[in-house]
Amino acid sequence: MLCLGVVLTGCGNSKQAKSNKVRIVATNFAAYDFARQVGGTKAEVELLLPPGTESHSFEPTPREIKKIAAAQVFVCAGGESEEWVDKLLASVGNKETKVIKMMECVPTVEEVVSEGMQGNKKHTDEVEYDEHVWTAPTNALLIVGKINKTLQAVDAANATVYQQQTEAYTKQLTQLDQDFRHIVATGKRKTLVFGDRFPFRYFVDAYGLKYFAAFPGCAHDTEASAATLAFLINKVKTERIPVVLHTELSNEKVADIICEATGATKKEFNACHNVTKEQMNNGVTYVDLVQQNAKVLKEALN
Numbered sequence: 001m002l003c004l005g006v007v008l009t010g011c012g013n014s015k016q017a018k019s020n021k022v023r024i025v026a027t028n029f030a031a032y033d034f035a036r037q038v039g040g041t042k043a044e045v046e047l048l049l050p051p052g053t054e055s056h057s058f059e060p061t062p063r064e065i066k067k068i069a070a071a072q073v074f075v076c077a078g079g080e081s082e083e084w085v086d087k088l089l090a091s092v093g094n095k096e097t098k099v100i101k102m103m104e105c106v107p108t109v110e111e112v113v114s115e116g117m118q119g120n121k122k123h124t125d126e127v128e129y130d131e132h133v134w135t136a137p138t139n140a141l142l143i144v145g146k147i148n149k150t151l152q153a154v155d156a157a158n159a160t161v162y163q164q165q166t167e168a169y170t171k172q173l174t175q176l177d178q179d180f181r182h183i184v185a186t187g188k189r190k191t192l193v194f195g196d197r198f199p200f201r202y203f204v205d206a207y208g209l210k211y212f213a214a215f216p217g218c219a220h221d222t223e224a225s226a227a228t229l230a231f232l233i234n235k236v237k238t239e240r241i242p243v244v245l246h247t248e249l250s251n252e253k254v255a256d257i258i259c260e261a262t263g264a265t266k267k268e269f270n271a272c273h274n275v276t277k278e279q280m281n282n283g284v285t286y287v288d289l290v291q292q293n294a295k296v297l298k299e300a301l302n
């Protein structure tokens, strides 16, 4: 529940006076890190999601709503797990907060329930667009471009700095994209199996990969049915899939069952929704996590 009336009256501008950095608030780790890479020392970027917590069930507390209201730039995914965003922004109203929805930076695709996957019954009548756009480095480039333009507009005095930082970061993302293309081109197979939710539609589409998974990207289920388990176990056995994947901050239950039944190795494929406290303290980045994914991908495709 959001108690907007109470908290938005007189949202303190005390923080504003403290620094002349651009104040950015982001709803998930990917958005946070993209803003941090472009903004560098000229921006104060805050991740709304507490480290280690689940992103799909997140709703902001009054304290966090205050932070959003005081932000100059707000970066979010813009999808179904952030239904609270539009309500909140409507009530923040005439504020000058620039809103970047990552889904609006790229061409989106519908969330699909693929063969063997357990559907999300709640949403069967509606078309849901898959919100996990940031999982493809090619999309990350577009999102970063939008953040760059926005920061240049908000803080024109530092436009050159944002431009330079964006160019340097673009090189890193482009390198990641090339690494993935090389791994896929030289891999023995094209199929990935996720014993978990599947937030990687944009990623597999970008590299021409096939996939099987237990649940769609933003599913609330973590208990797989006997039919789903049997389907995935059979796939791993018949296609001799060496690695079964799970996402970050997962209970890993489904992946464990499949690995026990098949002898496959369990590995994490990180969708960068959020990081652990330890990773946050160590300053982990999107590029670090995705480079780790590249290593896992190499193993999974060979």
Ligand SMILES: [Zn+2]
Residues within 6 Å of the ligand: 056, 081, 132, 199, 217, 218, 273
């Ligand atoms: Zn998600």
